[in-house]
Amino acid sequence: MRIGIFGGSFNPIHVGHIALARQLRQLASLDEVWLMVSLQNPLKQRADLLDDQLRYQMARLALHGEEGIVACDYELHLPKPSYTWNTLQHLKEDYPSHAYILLIGGDNWALFPRWYHASDILREHRVVVYPRQGSEIDRSTLPQNVSVVETELLNISSTEIRQRMQKGGDIRGMVPPVIEPLVRKFYQKSY
Secondary structure (H helix, E strand, C coil): CEEEEEEECCCCCCHHHHHHHHHHHHHCCCCEEEEEECCCCCCCCCCCCCCHHHHHHHHHHHHCCCCCEEEECHHHHCCCCCCHHHHHHHHHHHCCCCEEEEEEEHHHHHHHHHCCCHHHHHHHCEEEEECECCECCCHHHCCCCEEECCCCCCCCCHHHHHHHHHCCCCCECCECHHHHHHHHHHHHHCC
């Protein structure tokens, strides 16, 4: 199977993540997209990161019934720190019959040279980059196994959801209705 690895904190998961995963699955010809709930990103510092298992449970609920899109807690069980390279190596070892394609936004592609074992990732895996607002991708400089797909840009962010929760704002339509009560409960408490 061709598995797209779409990592993120999903703090919280929102409708933009799900719409993007659907588009990436189709545009990159993937059998499945695994939304890999990750630990703290070593390149981003965030004090407001909700508990790993709560983020994973919300992602599972939000994706219930989604064809070909799966919430995955695999990385949460790996030795720390769990860099993308380590995750991909463990996946290849545990599930060798799958091909893993890394799905990242243009903002992460700009930081990619700073990633742990970036050159090894590029040597062993395909990378599919999707546009992010404010991130330009120079296609002429892309390595052979890196491609760009044109996905719809949805103006929704987990940061905006958390800020709205802090101010008592409305988040209807930003998160799947099934997890809206949990988002309200856990993110109002986290501030």
